[in-house]
Amino acid sequence: MKRLSQILDKAADICGHIGSGLVPIMVVMVAVEVFMRYVLKNPPMVADEFSAYMLVAVSYLGLAFTWRRGGHVRITLLVGRLPVKFAGWLRLVVLIIIFIFMIALTHSAFSMVVYAYEINLRSDTWLTFPLIWPQLTVFIGFLMLTLILPTDIVKVYRKIRAGENVEDRPK
Amino acid sequence: MSLALMSLILLGGLILLLAIGVEIAPAMGLVAAFGMIVFVGHPLDYFARAAFEIMNNFTFTAIPLFVFMGAIFSNTGIIGNLFRGAEKIFGNLPGSMASSVIVANAIFGAISGSSLAAVATFGKICFPEMEKSGYDVKLSLGAIAISGTLSVLIPPSVILIVYAGWQDVSVARLFAGGIVPGIILASLFVLTITIRVMLNRKLAPPVASASFGERLTAIIDLLPFLFIIFLVLGTIFSGIMTPTESAALGAFLSLVMSIIYRRLTWKDLVNSAWTAVGITSMIAFVLFTARLLGQVFQFIGLTEAFAVFMTNLPLSKYAILTVICVMYLVLGCFFDALSMLVLTLPFVAPIINELGFDKIWFGVFYVVLAEIGLVTPPYGLNLFVLNGVVPQYEITTIFMGTLPLLIPTLILVILVVLFPDLVLWLPGIIY
Numbered sequence: 001m002k003r004l005s006q007i008l009d010k011a012a013d014i015c016g017h018i019g020s021g022l023v024p025i026m027v028v029m030v031a032v033e034v035f036m037r038y039v040l041k042n043p044p045m046v047a048d049e050f051s052a053y054m055l056v057a058v059s060y061l062g063l064a065f066t067w068r069r070g071g072h073v074r075i076t077l078l079v080g081r082l083p084v085k086f087a088g089w090l091r092l093v094v095l096i097i098i099f100i101f102m103i104a105l106t107h108s109a110f111s112m113v114v115y116a117y118e119i120n121l122r123s124d125t126w127l128t129f130p131l132i133w134p135q136l137t138v139f140i141g142f143l144m145l146t147l148i149l150p151t152d153i154v155k156v157y158r159k160i161r162a163g164e165n166v167e168d169r170p171k
Numbered sequence: 172m173s174l175a176l177m178s179l180i181l182l183g184g185l186i187l188l189l190a191i192g193v194e195i196a197p198a199m200g201l202v203a204a205f206g207m208i209v210f211v212g213h214p215l216d217y218f219a220r221a222a223f224e225i226m227n228n229f230t231f232t233a234i235p236l237f238v239f240m241g242a243i244f245s246n247t248g249i250i251g252n253l254f255r256g257a258e259k260i261f262g263n264l265p266g267s268m269a270s271s272v273i274v275a276n277a278i279f280g281a282i283s284g285s286s287l288a289a290v291a292t293f294g295k296i297c298f299p300e301m302e303k304s305g306y307d308v309k310l311s312l313g314a315i316a317i318s319g320t321l322s323v324l325i326p327p328s329v330i331l332i333v334y335a336g337w338q339d340v341s342v343a344r345l346f347a348g349g350i351v352p353g354i355i356l357a358s359l360f361v362l363t364i365t366i367r368v369m370l371n372r373k374l375a376p377p378v379a380s381a382s383f384g385e386r387l388t389a390i391i392d393l394l395p396f397l398f399i400i401f402l403v404l405g406t407i408f409s410g411i412m413t414p415t416e417s418a419a420l421g422a423f424l425s426l427v428m429s430i431i432y433r434r435l436t437w438k439d440l441v442n443s444a445w446t447a448v449g450i451t452s453m454i455a456f457v458l459f460t461a462r463l464l465g466q467v468f469q470f471i472g473l474t475e476a477f478a479v480f481m482t483n484l485p486l487s488k489y490a491i492l493t494v495i496c497v498m499y500l501v502l503g504c505f506f507d508a509l510s511m512l513v514l515t516l517p518f519v520a521p522i523i524n525e526l527g528f529d530k531i532w533f534g535v536f537y538v539v540l541a542e543i544g545l546v547t548p549p550y551g552l553n554l555f556v557l558n559g560v561v562p563q564y565e566i567t568t569i570f571m572g573t574l575p576l577l578i579p580t581l582i583l584v585i586l587v588v589l590f591p592d593l594v595l596w597l598p599g600i601i602y
Contacts, residue, residue, distance in 0.1 A: 019452070020444035023239050026232065027426075030419030034412060051232045051415065058235055059226045059455030062448035071449040072194040072456060073507050077549050079192040090191055097188075098197045104204065109219035138223050 005151040012144050016065025019058040026054050053134040060141030064148050088160035095153045102146040109139035177471045195510045196456035199464045206467035222459040230336045235447040236418035237327045241283020242443035243425040245292035247434040259381040259389035266368035266375040268301050269314040270361045276318035277357040280325035281400040290319035290553045294560035307374040313572025316553045320542035325353035334534045342414040343407045344598040348535040359579030399424050408601050461513035478521035488526040503544020535594045546573045
């Protein structure tokens, strides 16, 4: 279980790193577009479209990575005041609910990708870029978050059994 | 099923999920999914497409780029130069270091769109120096916490970009609308600190004025920052570049500047990109689930019914605006600015339109109100971030320090309502 958790954490990190690698690429791509437009008077006209696809990738590939770092905002006003054990069980239930929601989202993303593949869905710009690629990042992002949630559920369960405070988020 | 019952189930469910600690984005998504299946009869297959479509947007591309730019400046520690430069220029004012934090943050606000980055960075850099110089702890922490809020008002602002994308208004006009209120607020903060120190000399050590040469050097130190701000905002306002292009230019220049200053390390670069990914992912998840929830509310007719109810109340438009203000001040104690915006906008936007308030004006007005939420317990994010930097001081100590500085923000709220041109004048001139 520990090994599986480590592998999934590593996979989430890799997705996050890919997303973070795209940020400087976006900077350079848009900067080059601006330079070519104003200095060389010959813009490649691809930055708008590709930077938006990269934004999709950055946003969703980073979901699990951000989750691991406690980056998704939540209100702990009430749960922070509950008895440790009760708060632990509540967090367990919450994680299971989110896990079920993420399964539905991942299924939805899978259907989207399959549809894009089947009909060879392309952008309606002059590039007619295959949309399966940016849509695939949505699926991978949702899938990664879905996969790391069970490990969180197990970690929280173990903490409850050990009488620890689950609000010290699993890292 | 009646509208009242459907609304009760959806809103009650949302409140329940938030109260038991479900992350805001999945909480909204769960309620939206329930509403879609039970009340709308829409398949969940639509969810992923909505997730893709909302972020496949060139306007929102500016978000990670501006965050990256601000993170480069804060991670490399270059913005420490801002504080030290401002300290020399404003050295003659009573409580000059606290005022310098405000001015440095106002300038940083014109580079970064993130309040939290500003608070964390200035907390690390400025607080030790202020403490060593004998400044009152509450005054110092209060100035750092509240001045971070300037980053969300002074352009570029992530919240204003989201609002623009959500309401389909010009980012550039919104940015222009934030400038005058931002300058007024920074000036009011400095004025408040100066008056407080003049009334109570124990709050800050006597002023140590800088020589003319030192001030000149300080101005020269600030020039690279001012150049980047001028270039980023100038190209947006002149229409030469889109906000995204300006963001890319600014991020590129921040890299160049940090290389010139020999401060950029691989670790800083990676951490800055991680910061951009973390904030963008969080925003994307919130945005797409909020959009779906908003659609459910719209489909069952709740948003329209709420707008009709509010506008039919026997109240003047300013009384309704006051109700909205109070609602945001209360919600701001529990929600972050982004979640509060996307959760309430489906309800508030039709009312604002119906009452005849300008969308640009309301966007800036919202940000001013949301600023208060950033420093009010129990969920003032700036308080938590600063507490993380100076864990030896309680959150209540930080809040007590920010309390006197909330007065200028409330004054600005009133000024913006009384004189809408404070917001609309500059966009009107530029466009």
